[in-house]
Amino acid sequence: MELYILKELLIKDPIIMVKLTNKGRTLKNLQDKVKYGYIAKPFIFSIKSWKKDSKKIISKIETLFDSKIIIRSSAWSEDNYNTSLAGFFTTVKNVDVKDKYKIQTAIEDVIESYQKIEQDLDKQEILVQKEISNVEISGVVLSRDISSNSPYFVINYEKGSTDLITSGFTKKPTLIKIARNIQIDNLSGNIKKIMQMTLELEAITNCQLLDIEFAVFENNIYIFQVRKISSIKRYDIKLDKKVFEAIKTIEKKFKSFSKPQHGLYGNQAIFGNMPDWNPAEIIGTTPKPLAYSLYDYIFMKSSWRNGRGEIGYYNPPHSLMANFSGKPYIDVRADFNSLIPKSITSTTANKLINYYINKLINNPEFHDKVEFEIVESCFTLLTDNFLKSLEKNGFDENEIDFIEKELLTLTNFSIKQSSQLDQIFKDRFELLDKVNYDLIINSTVKTIYNQCQTIAYILEVCIQNGAIPFSYFVRKAFIGLDILKSFLDIKVINKNEYNLIFSSFKTVTSILKDDLDALYSKKITKDVFLEKYGHLRPGTYDITSLNYKENFNIYFLEILPEIPKELYDKLPPEINLKDIHGKINNHLKKTKLEFSSEDLIEFIENSLQMREASKLSFSKSIDATLNLIEILGNSCGINRDDMAFIKIQNLTDFVSCFEEKSGDTIKKNISNNKKEFLITSKIILPHLIVNAEDIKFIRLEELKPNYITNETVIGEPIHLSSKTTTLPSNIEECIVFIENADPGFDWIFTRRIKGLVTKYGGAGSHMTLRCAELKIPAAIGCGEVIFDKLSQKKKIMLNCEAEIIKGII
Structure with a gap:
């Protein structure tokens, strides 16, 4: 049975519809009609009747209840068909029914809370029920995802306490999203019971936009509240059906990809949007078609592996990124293949990839740290532990030695x-x-064919001279970081010393800050500064994101700000690594590694510098490509926002067919791509897809961020995006929240922010390294659960040493 279809519900008796009114009346009307849930007997009275004879009402409560009670608001504006004021009014729990004073005080507290908003106070009502305590779980289930108006049930619950129900929020929930076309027989336990209860309530209320508060107690589902989702007015059933068709296509594609593939070791495929090349960080989880296709074309087809192959890794003949209805996912099996030495025999390689895949399945929390926590891609101080683990997992002595x-x-x-x-x-x-690039663009004949031919040329040059070198240097940087991290892990150096090493590096970000200071002090001109950095943009692959040249006055200050006195102590001192080198060298002598600490630190700094320099270079090609695509769009009467929906393949195909195309062809491509993207925007998928069931049943856990520095800061959160055109005047007092840790956001480091929080990003990501270098407290890669919750707070505490991030106001 598909959950989405009401007529397939296992309800044999005729359904008597119940209209959603206020909290108490809705529960009373539902009480005798639900079979898949239980509603504790409600006692409802008006404030008018309370004023008239409060003693009579207290006496009635004492007669009806024999244990602890809960006294709840039931205002007419609170939970009716059109409005919801969840958590707005007072609820008093655990009231002793034998204590008249406590009953009276609790009721008057609830009435007092009505003063905030209610005009006709006498008409408002109070709801009294038996207190349900010692529950297994408590939570909220929504008939629809309110953030995207997508056809998914959303279950947000926590074990034990009913605080989630009475206060409107929770500290550490479990979040599950379930596609409405899932087969109910595939569910089990409490989740199946919750879904049966939800579907029944949808049928009884004739509403598929329900917000239900519940708890599980002694294997029964207790219903505490049923109201309409007020933030969604309507939904498109035809669009929902297209989403379901897309989900089925994703399931088929996943099953096809999961089979053994020629040239790939490993018996099973896993897909993730944050491992290694991390598309969630670079282009987002739902990128527009141009951004997706550009990243795919430049890096994911072959550049990602060709650079690694030069170092000595296996070069699997496969693309890295899978397209799940417009959602970008890394083929983790292919990625792991590219991280094993190329000379390992096929039998051993197959065993090794299966070992890595199983390790990730058993430790999914490391999906954004696979290059450090899952795969042994180089020799570190922890390699002996890895080799011992291989022995326990069926590898023989010869294989381990090799x-x-x-x-x-x-x-x-x-x-x-x-x-x-x-x-x-x-x-x-x-x-x-x-x-x-200006010369190339200006000399291009303004026909669609010639402009597309120039785009194809720029991209090919970018791949050969930018993307492949970047792939090479980024892998070398990871090797150095992995080795250095192992010295930290076994406590040869401490976290302060680890951070001190990064502070000694001079990379593009440091140079950008120096150049900006030079600009402010008039040692260089604005034109010179923009010649070097003007092509950078917060969304590197996003044509709608303004680059530094276009948005200079927003990203940078016109005059050099005075450094607050309290920040002088935070400026990096002259760094002496002599003692650190001594510790590392003493330990290196005990290994088979043939380099010194000085060699290692120089290698890491050089690799990082080359990584950032090559990124600065290839991003010029991308910026030129986007500029030319914008020019092409203008010539066809298409604005840059709409050109975000063209695919690079749409344009390069014009070149391969050797004939001129009209602007109408591009407009048609954009129209078709927009329709596809609308479906993409409604699809919800997990960070890690291990089996086909994960595609419809999505469990979103809180991720563990990568904490940078040992500092603690408190500040106001400010959410920036690639579309940001205005900034608050107090940004220096803020903790900045950005979704994607794109290098184009480097401008924020010129503003002396208090801290940084990103939704996506790994242990070796650009922003992780920049914050370590600049000693900026950060939590990189929080995931949407933590990120979305904290970005709504008024004050955030970021304690990097204790690895705690939380809202305090």
């Missing part, structure tokens, strides 16, 4: 013997840096 040997060879080569390769790739991205 894996150890190959990891050692790859690591020593990367750090001590790859300088020639480094120079080759450095020459390539420096060549890219010299390209005069």
Whole structure:
């Protein structure tokens, strides 16, 4: 039975419809009609009757109830068909029914809370019920996802306390989203009971927009409140059906991809939107078609693996990103294949990939840290532990010895013997840096064919001289970071020393700050500054995001701000790494690694510098591509917002067919892509898809962020996006919240923010490294549960040492 279809409900008796009114009346009307839930007997009285004879009402309560009671608001404006004031009025729990004074005081407290909003006070009502305590779970179920108006049930619950119900919020919930076309027989336990209860209430109220508060007690579902979702006025059933069709297509695609694939080791596929190349961080979980296709075209087809292959990793002949109805997902199996030494035998490689996949399945909380916590991609101080684990998982001595040997060879080569390769790739991205994109764009004949041909040329140059070198240097940087992190993990160095190492590095972000200071002090001109950085934009692949040149006055200040006195102590001192080198060198002597601490730190700094420099170069190509696409759109009468819906393949196909196309063709492509994107925007998927059932049953857990520095800060949260055009005057006093840790947000580091929180981003992401370098307290990669909850607070405390982030107001 599909949950979505009301006529398939297992309700045999004729349904008597119940109209949603206020809290108490709705519950009373439902009490004798529900079979899949239980409603504690309600006693309802008006404030007018209370004023007339409060003693009589207290006496009635004493007669009706013999244990603890809960006294709740039941205002006519609170939970009716058109409005909801969840948590607005007072509720008093655990009232002793034998204590007249406590009953009277509790009722008067509820009445007092009505003064906030109610005009006709005498008409308002009070609801009294038996207190249900020691519940298994309590929570809220919604008939529909209110953030996207998508056809998903949303269950938000916590174990034990009913605080979620009475206060309108919870501290640490479990969040589950279930597609409305799921088969009810596939559910079990309390979730199945909750769904049966919800469907029955939808049928009885003739409403598929319900907000239901419940608790599970002694295997029964207790219903505390039923109201209409007031924030959704209507929904499109035809669009819902298209979403269900798309979900079925995703299920088929997942099952097809999960089969053994030629050129890929491993018996099972897993897909995630945050592992390694992390599309959730770079382009978001629901990118527009142009952003998706551009990232896919430049990196995910082959650049991602070609750079790694040069270091000595296996180069699997596969694309990395799977398209699940417009949602970007990393093929984790393919990713793991690219992180094993290429000389490992096929039998051992297959076993190794299966080992990694099973490890991730058993430890899904590491899905955004796979390169550090799941895969052993180089030799570190923790490799011995990894090798012992292989022994326990069926690897023989010869296999283990060979894996150890190959990891050692790859690591020593990367750090001590790859300088020639480094120079080759450095020459390539420096060549890219010299390209005069303005000249190329201005000299392009203004026909659709020629403009598309120029776009294809710029992208090919970007891939060869930008994307592949970046892939090479970013993998080398991860090798160095993984080794350095292992010294921290086994306590050879402490977190302060680890952070001190990063503070000693000089990367693009540091140079940008220096150049901005030079601009403010008039040592360089604005034109010189923008020539170097003007192409950067907070959404690197988003054509609607304004670059630094277009939005300079918002991203940067016109005059150099005075540094607050209290910040002087935070400016980095002159850094001496001598003692740290000594500790690391003493330990390196006990290993088979053939480099010193000085070699390692120099390697990490150089790799990070090359990674950031190559990124600065290839992002110029992307900016030029987006500028040319905007020009192309203007020539066809299409604005830049609409051009965000074109796919790169739509444009490159014009070149391959060798014929001129009209603007109407582009408009038709955009129209079709918009229809597809509308469906994409309604689909909800988990961060990690392990099996087909995960596609319809989505459990969203709180993620553990990557905390940077040991500092504690308190500040007002400010939410910035790639579309930000205004900033508060007190941004220096704020903790900045951004969804995607895109390098184009580097401008925020020129504003001396208190801290940074991102929804997506891993342990080795751009923003993680920048905050470590600049000693900015940060929580990178919180996930939507924490991020969405905290961004609504008035004050946030970020305690990086204790690894705590919470709202305090």
